[in-house]
Amino acid sequence: MGKMHITTNINGDETEFLCDADESLLDVLRDRLGLTGAKEGCGTGDCGACSVVVDGRAVCSCLMLGAEAQGREIETIEGVAHGEDLHPLQRKFLEHAALQCGICTPGILVTAKNLLERNPDPTETEIRYWLAGNLCRCTGYDKIVRAVQDAAAEMRGA
């Protein structure tokens, strides 16, 4: 069985790759395209460390085939900062010490950014439920939630 030829857009760049039919988008990103910011914590959609945004929706890249990416627009953690300017969420995560080991951080940032693009003023409860699929074992989530709230406030110009 030959490989599939897929054309897609990743972080604004037209990207082509070859993949096996049963290869996940996560494996394509990490092993074929060198985009290792998305992490595999479980491979079953339970931890969210592999989160990316596809056509405006946050998904687990471990639960999507690379072949499904044909013609889609994908945003990964590598596309969150603009040049040397960090996204407000990235800055606030650093200011609030919202990461300890940092393995869940890319997935949480991608997912939180997707939230703030839909809901610029989420409540604490909305943030917690939106991020419920992103496991963090280090922080107890307190500083993560505060960082998201603070970034949202800054982005609203509050």
Added chain:
Amino acid sequence: MRFEAPSTVDGAVALLAAEDGVTRVLAGGTDVMVQLKSGMVEPDLIVDIKRIPGMYDIVEENGGFRVGAAVPGVMLGEHAGVSAAWPGVVEGLGLVGSTQIQSRATLGGNLCNASPAADSVPAMIAAAATARVHGPNGVRDVPVEEIGTAPGKTSLARGEMVGSIYLPARPAHASDAYMRFIPRTEMDIAVVGAGVSLVMDGDTVAEARVALGAVAPTARLVPEAGAALVGKTVDAAEEDLRAAASAACSPINDKRGTIEFRTKVAGVLAVRAARLAAERAKG
């Protein structure tokens, strides 16, 4: 393994029918991909139905709604009409997994995965939803409770696939609710699930359908529980409803819950879901 993304339903059916090996229909993939990862299933063919026009559509039909098989939870929840008419079905699918899962998981996938604990299924059964099944011999509409036959098994024949789910029209003063019990607040499989659909006449229940999940090999309609509600207020029916729901359970002990727990909590949730549905119907 082959991956195909046909552009018509007929094309999808033809691919599925022609494959002698193991096939899987890929909509949201949130179950299929887990099965692939674990090696539990090694399909010879995967048919992605998301490139078929109409699969992401929600259209009004005879006062009800036809929901395309690729419509994910988040889109269903964003649809004002469905959310108003069938809030219980929306919350049933909406409870499946995380934000990320919601971007992909579908009613049809939840139904065809045939887990007894699928959250949207009791809500759809209570709603008297039907699945439109496309196959080599044409199209048929099937009550959703007839799709799952056992854990992981469906009544679909070779070459058949679900193309859409139909949620029927609602009379005035009608609503539904779905509640489930999980140990955490999110990310778990239901230990018990209860869907209730009511038509109210003032404070009195005029029509009722109650369905339970995770308490038997398949999600099931519980006519006795519905009957316990009809002609009474939910408050007056509470004890009978609780007893009827618990009596309908034939669960197992497993890593997620005990027989005693599931039996008892099925009654609790049936009552809570009925209260919420009644409140919404009156609202």
Added chain:
Amino acid sequence: MALDEFDSESRIFSAVGTRPVRPDGIDKVTGKAMFGADISAPGMLHGAILRSPHAHAVIKSIDTSAAEALSEVKAIVTRADFSDKVSRGNADVLENVMAGAKVLYDGHAVAAVAATSAHAAKKALKLIKVEYDVLPHVTDVDASMQDGAPIIRDDEIKVEGYSANVMSRSEFGHGDLDAGFAAADVVMEKSFKTAATHQGYIEPHACLGSLGADGRGELWCCTQGHFVARNICADLLGIDSTQLRVVASEIGGGFGGKTTVFIEPVALALSRKTNRPVKIVMPRDDVFRATGPTASSSIDVKIGMKNDGTITAGQAILRMQGGAFPGSPVDMAAMCAFAPYALENVQAVGYDVICNRPKQAAYRAPGSPMACFAVESVVDMLCNQLKLDPFEVRLKNGAKEGTKASYGPKWPRIGLLETVEAAKAHPMVKSALGPNQGRGVSCGFWFNHGGETSVTLSLSQDGTVALQVGTPDIGGSRASMCLMAAEELGIPYEKIRTTVVDTASLGYNDVSHGSRVTYASGLATIKAARDAKKKLCQRAAKIWCIDEEAVDWQDGQAIPAGQNAGGHDPLPFAKLCKSMGRTGGPISGHFEATPEGAGVSFATHVVDAEVDPETGATKILRYLVVQDAGKAIHPSYVEGQFQGGAAQGIGWALNEEYIYGEDGRLQNAGFLDYRIPVASDLPMIDTEIVEVPNPGHPYGVRGVGETSICPPLAAIANAVSNAAGVRLTELPMSPPRILKALDDA
């Protein structure tokens, strides 16, 4: 104990205590940081490990021929590919890394494959045929101790009266228990059980190894201790330790679970057989089946109390299984059980038991949370029965400076009572409780550790500093090291770069465990900086042509010590660095030692919980952590440790557990059914940092990483029991268990 290190209560800090952005921050928020699985090498092969489906079985034969016939498969290793001269201390590690004659638990490694792709490696595993002779198994600690239990290792009885699975008995305490209980107005006895829980780090174990036939190699891995990984791997492979250079990747959580090796020696063995680098990434289900977890326990506690709240005697009998190998943390559990109390009559007995489960690995304050759960539950029961305030009872009986601890030592300066006072005064304690709500209080204790430590601090001509440490940064320690070096040298935080260097670049360092890094590597950093300052003063003396004793270091510059030293302009750090080539050559500060003044840490937690009486569901409403940090170097990361420990404790108390079937197989080897807390499960977690300086550290630092997981199990059990009106004695307090307790009550 070296308890004379503390500088001064009156020291005013400039850098320490601030909250700068961590030096590895940008890499971690942009996806650039390189974790275990993020590296690849040219010509790399992918390894995969075949694991036993049986809890206990003799390996009759392993047939690898069909797998070897695949063209993608380049090597297969079994136990025969490892050294047969492994040191006694590592024999069990080898047995765990690759099974010998028997498999001892579901998930035990039996063979491994290296292939040209991960897919091919996985395919090859299915072609390896292992013939097993299945044996009876046991997974419960109490069952394993009984006569007639399946015997797992050898049949020699080590502790009279129990099966050969009981490996040892330990005992701590003092005084006269009988007299103590006789003096009590109430004696309360209760038995408790806790399930095994996993560290639950989000990053699975991953490594890339390369080893030649000449015994020289390289290893990249996510580990809490690359020097220890080096030494164990070298021993298991029969090579010299220094011929193996180990680089610690960024580590995606460890909590004790990455203090040993699992896949690393396997990757190296596969590499040696193929002369190609081999990468292994553990699938998540293997992480649950074959690494971690901590012990499960069964504990009896008996405490006597007078009507006024005075504890007259305390006794704890603890039984812990740590998997199929000796070494459960029961000794530490026994030592910690009564640590928060000043008792005249106290005894704690521990039994180390083996079972057909994976070899336990350290998990955050190993043993202490379970012991604390049992003891603090009984204290709460006594408080309820005698209608006493839980804070007052702890203040009345609490350990303080001079108290003889139940395990022997006399406490130096400690901060337990300060944490109880602060908790009692916290606004949360004044919040009213509604129906089905309850409040729980618990104290907790952890020893903290020093350990072998080596640090080098190298100055650069532009007035900046390269600090080389050997303790992997598991929670922001590079920021703390930079702060301490900045404090000591009197230069800005940004002028220092701390690197966790490889094993070829620094002397030996113990693993990052025992809450030791900020204490021990911190102490070493301060002393290395002082060594560098001494050299800087020597250079200034040389420039000024005065005695070196006549030079002082103040605010980042060398100054004449007094008027007799002459009227020289101060020489700032940067200037001395710039001229060092001309004044004597490069300057580095060094320190290496095994610091022995680690300061114990106590905490008090308060939790409010609500129980749904119809479903048994628990909601954590409010949570407060008060802990003695000695001195908080970077307060944000101290708070983070407090919050993280509390969150893990909440998971342990309510939902997390290893569930084994009748067949001895683990039933929940994934994050779906091994239920760690998600964001929506938790409230904000309030923290209060108490600072009672540790006399064993120049700035007073105590480790903070572990103590925070000691009180939660008890605090939550007390809150849930008080909310439900029925005492919960078994963890996790899952909804079915709570509902059953309510029904039975």
